[in-house]
Amino acid sequence: MITAEHLTKRYGEKRAVEDLSFAVRPGAVTGFLGPNGAGKSTTMRMLVGLDSPTSGRITIDGTLYRDLPDPLRHVGVVLDARAVHPGRSAYHHLLAVARTHGIPDSRVAEVLDLVGLSAVARRRAGGFSLGMSQRLGVATALLGDPQVLVLDEPVNGLDPDGVLWIRRLLAGLAREGRTVFLSSHLMSELSLIADDLVVIGQGRLLAAGTAQEFVARAGAGTVRVVSPQSADLATALQGPGVTVTSIDGATLEVHGLDARDVGRIAADHGVVLFELLSRSLTLEEAFMRITRNALEYRTPQEAAR
Numbered sequence: 001m002i003t004a005e006h007l008t009k010r011y012g013e014k015r016a017v018e019d020l021s022f023a024v025r026p027g028a029v030t031g032f033l034g035p036n037g038a039g040k041s042t043t044m045r046m047l048v049g050l051d052s053p054t055s056g057r058i059t060i061d062g063t064l065y066r067d068l069p070d071p072l073r074h075v076g077v078v079l080d081a082r083a084v085h086p087g088r089s090a091y092h093h094l095l096a097v098a099r100t101h102g103i104p105d106s107r108v109a110e111v112l113d114l115v116g117l118s119a120v121a122r123r124r125a126g127g128f129s130l131g132m133s134q135r136l137g138v139a140t141a142l143l144g145d146p147q148v149l150v151l152d153e154p155v156n157g158l159d160p161d162g163v164l165w166i167r168r169l170l171a172g173l174a175r176e177g178r179t180v181f182l183s184s185h186l187m188s189e190l191s192l193i194a195d196d197l198v199v200i201g202q203g204r205l206l207a208a209g210t211a212q213e214f215v216a217r218a219g220a221g222t223v224r225v226v227s228p229q230s231a232d233l234a235t236a237l238q239g240p241g242v243t244v245t246s247i248d249g250a251t252l253e254v255h256g257l258d259a260r261d262v263g264r265i266a267a268d269h270g271v272v273l274f275e276l277l278s279r280s281l282t283l284e285e286a287f288m289r290i291t292r293n294a295l296e297y298r299t300p301q302e303a304a305r
């Protein structure tokens with residue numbers, strides 16, 4: 001379990017993280033999401049003791065990282081997958097980490113196998129693609145067989161096969177009862193990986209809970225309706241909080257009413273319907289909606305949208 005309690009980090013006047021409280025449970029993959037500059041990396045750095053909070057705290061099973069007796073066996077961390085000596089082979093990198101942490105040499109072959117790098121284990125890590133470096137980072141994090149895994153943007157640079165691989169790996173580790181916490185600024189990357197979400201914007205908590213709760217919280221979805229009298233229907237549907245967008249000559253997309261309302265209004269106005277379909281928000285739409293007001297850097301066009 002990872003617990004943040006009123007975690008705050010200021011750099012001079014800049015509030016990178018502000019009064020952040022959340023919990024990351026074992027047995028699930030939790031996505032840590034926020035637009036660029038939201039404070040994810042700062043939070044993760046404080047989690048692993050690379051930065052200290054201005055106030056509040058973030059702990060692992062109730063203990064600060066720096067107070068863990070044998071950190072590598074408790075928490076596996078990938079903050080920067082490229083942070084490997086470029087001249088060292090993957091095998092020798094892992095061997096060096098294992099030996100300096102009292103981990104048996106035999107574990108190196110196990111983690112290389114787990115991340116699919118056995119065939120290239122003797123090649124220089126400096127020549128690795130970003131995807132291979134991500135795998136090596138995960139292998140390093142898993143060396144101590146930790147109960148908690150923390151990964152900053154692990155999907156970054158992975159091709160579709162790599163994304164599938166990391167999804168299966170992380171889901172498997174969570175099924176074993178481990179706590180898996182990974183950050184991303186793209187909901188699309190996490191929508192298939194994360195069971196739970198912690199969403200921040202401008203250093204503050206915007207939402208925390210299961211992916212389903214997150215979608216429900218973002219509000220109603222849309223209704224798609226097809227009618228040969230779409231113009232009449234669009235007029236009839238107008239009202240406060242309702243937006244109607246014409247998709248093509250016959251199809252309308254309606255926000256602010258549910259499918260029953262649309263069906264009733266159509267019947268009241270004698271409008272024939274060919275199709276009526278309600279669609280809940282995708283995780284990505286929910287993320288856009290919830291983070292809309294919490295983007296640090298936006299062009300005027302983005303702000304207007």
Ligand SMILES: Nc1ncnc2c1ncn2[C@@H]1O[C@H](COP(=O)(O)OP(=O)(O)OP(=O)(O)O)[C@@H](O)[C@H]1O
Pocket residue numbers: 011014015016034035036037038039040041042043184185296
């Ligand atoms: N050492 C520092 N000194 C001053 N400001 C900093 C420092 N580190 C981070 N910040 C600022 O704190 C805010 C949060 O940064 P952070 O890197 O944690 O965001 P992030 O959510 O990880 O973003 P990204 O997705 O772009 O990596 C940003 O405005 C950043 O400019």
